[in-house]
Amino acid sequence: MLDVIAPLVISNTTKIVLVSLDGLGGLPRPETGRSELETARLPNLSQLATEAACGLIRHVAPGITPGSGPGHLGLFGYDPLQYQVGRGVLEALGIEFELRAGDVAARGNFCTVDDTGRITDRRAGRIATELNLRLTERLRRIKLPGAEVFVESGKDYRFVLVLRAKSKSGGLSARLSETDPQQVGKPPLPVKALEPRAKTTATLVNRFVAEAKRLLADAAPANMILLRGFDQLPKLPRFPEVFGLRSAAIAAYPMYRGLARLVGMEILKTGGTFDDELATLKEHWAANDFFFLHYKDTDKAGEDGDFDAKVQALERLDRAIPEIRALGPDVLIVSGDHATPSILSGHGWQPVPVIIWSRYCGPDSVTAFTERACSAGSLGVIPAQHLMPLVMANALRLTKFGA
Amino acid sequence: MLDVIAPLVISNTTKIVLVSLDGLGGLPRPETGRSELETARLPNLSQLATEAACGLIRHVAPGITPGSGPGHLGLFGYDPLQYQVGRGVLEALGIEFELRAGDVAARGNFCTVDDTGRITDRRAGRIATELNLRLTERLRRIKLPGAEVFVESGKDYRFVLVLRAKSKSGGLSARLSETDPQQVGKPPLPVKALEPRAKTTATLVNRFVAEAKRLLADAAPANMILLRGFDQLPKLPRFPEVFGLRSAAIAAYPMYRGLARLVGMEILKTGGTFDDELATLKEHWAANDFFFLHYKDTDKAGEDGDFDAKVQALERLDRAIPEIRALGPDVLIVSGDHATPSILSGHGWQPVPVIIWSRYCGPDSVTAFTERACSAGSLGVIPAQHLMPLVMANALRLTKFGA
Numbered sequence: 178m179l180d181v182i183a184p185l186v187i188s189n190t191t192k193i194v195l196v197s198l199d200g201l202g203g204l205p206r207p208e209t210g211r212s213e214l215e216t217a218r219l220p221n222l223s224q225l226a227t228e229a230a231c232g233l234i235r236h237v238a239p240g241i242t243p244g245s246g247p248g249h250l251g252l253f254g255y256d257p258l259q260y261q262v263g264r265g266v267l268e269a270l271g272i273e274f275e276l277r278a279g280d281v282a283a284r285g286n287f288c289t290v291d292d293t294g295r296i297t298d299r300r301a302g303r304i305a306t307e308l309n310l311r312l313t314e315r316l317r318r319i320k321l322p323g324a325e326v327f328v329e330s331g332k333d334y335r336f337v338l339v340l341r342a343k344s345k346s347g348g349l350s351a352r353l354s355e356t357d358p359q360q361v362g363k364p365p366l367p368v369k370a371l372e373p374r375a376k377t378t379a380t381l382v383n384r385f386v387a388e389a390k391r392l393l394a395d396a397a398p399a400n401m402i403l404l405r406g407f408d409q410l411p412k413l414p415r416f417p418e419v420f421g422l423r424s425a426a427i428a429a430y431p432m433y434r435g436l437a438r439l440v441g442m443e444i445l446k447t448g449g450t451f452d453d454e455l456a457t458l459k460e461h462w463a464a465n466d467f468f469f470l471h472y473k474d475t476d477k478a479g480e481d482g483d484f485d486a487k488v489q490a491l492e493r494l495d496r497a498i499p500e501i502r503a504l505g506p507d508v509l510i511v512s513g514d515h516a517t518p519s520i521l522s523g524h525g526w527q528p529v530p531v532i533i534w535s536r537y538c539g540p541d542s543v544t545a546f547t548e549r550a551c552s553a554g555s556l557g558v559i560p561a562q563h564l565m566p567l568v569m570a571n572a573l574r575l576t577k578f579g580a
Numbered sequence: 581m582l583d584v585i586a587p588l589v590i591s592n593t594t595k596i597v598l599v600s601l602d603g604l605g606g607l608p609r610p611e612t613g614r615s616e617l618e619t620a621r622l623p624n625l626s627q628l629a630t631e632a633a634c635g636l637i638r639h640v641a642p643g644i645t646p647g648s649g650p651g652h653l654g655l656f657g658y659d660p661l662q663y664q665v666g667r668g669v670l671e672a673l674g675i676e677f678e679l680r681a682g683d684v685a686a687r688g689n690f691c692t693v694d695d696t697g698r699i700t701d702r703r704a705g706r707i708a709t710e711l712n713l714r715l716t717e718r719l720r721r722i723k724l725p726g727a728e729v730f731v732e733s734g735k736d737y738r739f740v741l742v743l744r745a746k747s748k749s750g751g752l753s754a755r756l757s758e759t760d761p762q763q764v765g766k767p768p769l770p771v772k773a774l775e776p777r778a779k780t781t782a783t784l785v786n787r788f789v790a791e792a793k794r795l796l797a798d799a800a801p802a803n804m805i806l807l808r809g810f811d812q813l814p815k816l817p818r819f820p821e822v823f824g825l826r827s828a829a830i831a832a833y834p835m836y837r838g839l840a841r842l843v844g845m846e847i848l849k850t851g852g853t854f855d856d857e858l859a860t861l862k863e864h865w866a867a868n869d870f871f872f873l874h875y876k877d878t879d880k881a882g883e884d885g886d887f888d889a890k891v892q893a894l895e896r897l898d899r900a901i902p903e904i905r906a907l908g909p910d911v912l913i914v915s916g917d918h919a920t921p922s923i924l925s926g927h928g929w930q931p932v933p934v935i936i937w938s939r940y941c942g943p944d945s946v947t948a949f950t951e952r953a954c955s956a957g958s959l960g961v962i963p964a965q966h967l968m969p970l971v972m973a974n975a976l977r978l979t980k981f982g983a
Binding site for chain 1: 581584585588939940942943944945956957958960962966968969970971972973974978979980981982983
């Protein structure tokens with residue numbers, strides 16, 4: 178689809194705001210039969226839905242629960258089945274490591290092994306982040322020939338390993354098997370090259386693991402490491418160029434800044450709250466055409482299984498809608514990257530409501546921003562990657578196809 | 581899609597029941613303007629629809645009327661355009677012949693030829709099955725070099741021919757032209773090889789036809805045979821492995837047992853009525869994760885053009901729903917393999933209503949199990965092969981895609 182869109186893009190001065198409510202979609206609470214969106218008082222979103230075209234977005238495929246990576250790539254116009262982002266890269270994005278093309282990133286766990294080298298705990302008793310910080314300091318001492326080594330702490334027992342070739346000719350490959358056998362009672366596996374040109378990288382990683390074992394010998398329960406999800410930055414068409422939009426991302430959480438950076442958006446500095454994000458939006462209003470505005474609270478409440486907190490998070494977001502509309506966007510989209518139903522306490526496969534508002538959207542009969550109401554909207558159930566072409570059309574930024 | 585699903589499959593103890601009402605969908609009777617589903621009293625299905633997500637299933641493509649093969653493959657999660665099952669194989673399945681990989685199966689007709697060898701009746705005056713049985717006994721005398729020959733009676737003038745190579749090196753090919761010219765006044769055609777390695781098989785089949793002609797010379801009106809739909813078992817990914825489900829089929833009719841066997845389901849012994857099927861379901865409840873439960877009466881009535889009989893068949897099925905629900909399935913699906921509108925007296929191309937019920941289905945506003953009501957359901961109009969991913973998601977048997 179991007180190949181079809183790109184040659185049709187034309188330039189104008191319209192402004193687009195995409196508000197992404199993380200984990201937006203929900204499910205009815207059995208006691209009331211009403212979902213989080215159906216329970217919340219959302220006068221501003223209802224008004225927007227009334228004036229807009231509504232529908233449901235499916236991010237990957239029917240029945241597939243999207244992770245944050247595919248969820249966002251879809252919203253940004255990329256088919257998430259065509260453009261896959263590996264675990265190691267997502268972890269690096271999540272701690273805002275400035276991954277470069279060619280870097281090999283892996284997700285790391287500290288783990289516990291017994292005297293015979295067999296794993297007894299794949300998460301090292303979920304050690305505190307503070308201990309993690311001290312142990313990654315040790316791992317940073319490891320030197321490898323021909324490659325820079327980066328070891329970055331994550332939360333609890335997690336870390337990220339990144340290898341960067343010192344010379345262009347010494348290119349690394351991420352086509353490597355994992356060391357994590359995914360069960361206790363077995364020793365960590367050696368890394369194997371899954372393609373011939375990955376052999377050198379496999380040797381480097383195995384050397385890193387051997388060194389790590391030595392350096393952590395006295396650090397039980399965190400006396401060993403596991404590595405998985407080796408990957409490199411995917412080659413994605415750049416969002417600002419494909420769509421011809423000066424594109425800015427405003428997100429308080431690093432993972433979402435990372436995903437926006439992955440497609441080439443400018444990342445605007447912002448504070449830790451949604452109010453900070455709104456202030457950033459106003460401040461940079463003149464300088465950009467497209468704003469990706471990320472709202473995390475809905476997902477957090479859903480992940481916690483806290484139905485009421487999710488309702489409140491929705492109501493807080495609703496109160497911000499007039500502020501956003503007051504800026505005078507030409508196209509305003511409200512949707513999300515995936516469902517996080519509170520009764521699932523995790524991501525869900527359910528399609529997610531979407532509102533597309535513009536002067537030219539063609540309002541349908543939907544008057545509420547809920548899963549059920551939007552399922553009857555004029556957009557129907559659309560793959561996420563169909564959203565951006567619709568947004569561009571509503572911004573009058575696409576010329577016609579065929580004379 | 582199966583490639584996307586398979587790596588996401590996780591195991592748990594949920595139970596899934598797929599009730600397939602053969603020829604489910606219908607059309608309004610002109611006198612009342614109401615379809616069979618809209619005429620029938622279906623309190624239990626209405627209740628289930630109210631608690632569930634509803635929609636319509638399209639089995640092959642818009643305007644395409646599915647046969648039983650593609651209709652069922654779609655329900656089982658296979659794209660029927662990608663996985664095609666030839667006529668010969670379907671006929672063999674329909675008489676429950678235990679077709680093996682490499683066997684070449686063809687649909688046979690007894691026919692009538694005149695003294696000059698030209699066909700005067702392609703169905704041999706629709707001879708009785710009893711005569712058919714005696715004549716296939718004669719055809720079984722035919723011996724071919726290097727191949728076993730099976731000739732199995734069907735109904736009336738129909739039979740199935742199967743050739744099986746005696747050695748692995750003597751592999752057969754089904755890339756053969758048909759002998760049936762599809763019109764009277766012409767002689768049967770010789771079989772031609774459609775690929776070089778089918779030459780030997782073509783020679784064998786032509787020899788079989790010549791022998792048959794000799795053996796049937798005195799048997800007018802059944803004094804010749806026609807062969808078409810040469811095919812071999814398709815290579816299908818196995819359903820139990822793809823979806824990680826201990827999978828059982830319960831079907832009183834051989835064709836549907838055959839289709840379930842084709843994808844690797846276990847076939848449970850059952851009696852000839854739907855009550856027998858229900859008893860079988862209860863008996864094997866503990867031993868399986870997934871049950872395909874087939875109900876034939878709706879199709880039979882539709883094929884007969886008997887609107888009232890189809891209404892009654894629907895009402896009988898409705899009365900069984902509480903029994904199925906009482907078993908406590910985690911996911912209950914009610915749909916069908918194709919429409920058989922009574923006013924068409926045959927299969928139809930119309931999409932077929934579907935109900936997906938689970939704790940996590942997200943009920944929509946549909947409160948009746950009819951074509952029109954389900955067309956407004958939250959599932960929309962979905963290709964049949966999207967059903968199984970949704971079913972798996974509702975059973976919480978799929979992990980998320982992308983971290």
